[in-house]
Amino acid sequence: MSAREKICVFYSIRHNFERVLENVRKRMPHAAITAMVPKGYAITARERSWVNDIVETERDKYTVKDIGAFFRLLRLARAGRYDRFIVLFASARHRILAGASGARVCECWTLDGHIVPLSRHALSVPIRLLCDAAVGRLWYWRAWLSVHRRRVRPRERR
């Protein structure tokens, strides 16, 4: 481990981002913190005061269709050789990004200071995604049947 831990905090909505950057800096005052922000993001003076470096991603939004851009984002995350990769939501995409960053520690930090460790195991993200998607599809078809096969008789206004 290097003398100075390298931490990357991946951007989320501004209010949450500010708070988590502040929390990270308070808990790890000597770490080298990088804020990874979307292209064109206007970082505030408060945010700047807690980080050592700012890295802009290629785009401000990533869609499922443009897988190439997402791979370039993964490359960007790996290029930083971070010791710890922090995301603010434990969504599937954030899990993949954190897991693929190569960081030894991957975490999701919530606003109340709760830290959820994320698995770095190569298969954990796709397995979890598959499980979520399987359960999600069951839910969807259940809801679809309810919506399309069971009509609701609206109440007349009094």
Add this chain to the structure above:
Amino acid sequence: MRLAFVDLVFTWPPAGGAPLDLYHTAKGLQQLGHDVHLFFAHDTRNWGIDTVAQDKLPFPSTGLDFTPATYTPANVPGAFREVVDAWRPDVVFICFGFFMKPFVIEALAHYPTVSRYYAYEPACPRDYRIFKNDNTCPNNYLTTPDACRKCMLDFFAMDIRRGAQVAYTRELLATRAYAPSYYERCLRALDTLDAAIVYNHIGKAHLEGFHDNVLVVPGGVNADEFPATPPPVRGGDDKAIILMTGRATDPSKGFGIVLDVGEALYKERQDFQIWVTYPDGKHDSEWLKAIGWLDNAHIAPYYQQADICVVPSFWEEPFGIVAVEAMATGRPVCVSRVGGLQEIVVHGETGFIHDRFDREALKRHLAALLDSPDLRRRMGEAGRRRVVEHYDWRRVIETHYPPLLESLAP
């Protein structure tokens, strides 16, 4: 009286208008001599929201801890019923909440209950702003449940199929809000309420015929926090400032219209600058300055520096607090004919109202105000008077709540 406030997504410091409204209502009623207690769902992991700073609230509060796994109809209504029963209120105000709210209303139906709606929650399970394809959706879940269920399912299909990553979708599934039984539950919940409070007459129209006691109660501001100041005296190269505040990054707030109108107006005259609470540096030009996000505590000096305020929202703003703040400071406002904004502003007296998307009209109104410092001053003074008479929190509470509580007294 002992008044319980129940909120399912409360935040403090406030992350929106709903908690701010609850805070001022509860505090105002406490100042009228009532015992007030807030019960809220403490659910930071589900919603990604901050912990509630209970020590900063002027009234006692109790947070009920939930996680995404425990935020279900099997747990939430019972948990609220237990703590509220222990406190024994005379009246329960059920405040902000989404799909879980009808369950909680039913669980507390043994009290006189009042439901406060902060947008158009009963009318749309997909988007409580009733905003679809950049316009107001004509449907109403209470009258067109099947169309609304389909619309909701289509909208959330991707997230549901991915395993419901978003808190709103999780709540939708946990409460089975897609099912016919949920529609029945919503109606039952409305039937059990003693009163429903909405912000404007559009909200009232949604509920008409489904509930007999729907009250229109506006929000408010503390007029003292937005003191009336004389309009800036401009001379020489000193440019008039047109201010747009609020969440300018939200497309439904109409920043796009301000860009179009500002550009067109600047071709004709260069005696103004538009300031917008947009992230710093974005879109800056000769006539446009992004001043970054400003919260409630830091906005007043900007109103004081401004000459005119503009609120060009596309969606049916339930209330429109930024217009009231500007009027309180004594500034004329140009607003779109939507939701509560058209009820707050008196056209030609405290400002101008233009039809939604009508760029020409907004440009005309801004030009008229830029041309006449006297008109700006007169409208600003009339706006201040209107706020003091109708929208000061003290006045809002004293006007609307004592008659309501009297009617609910045991």
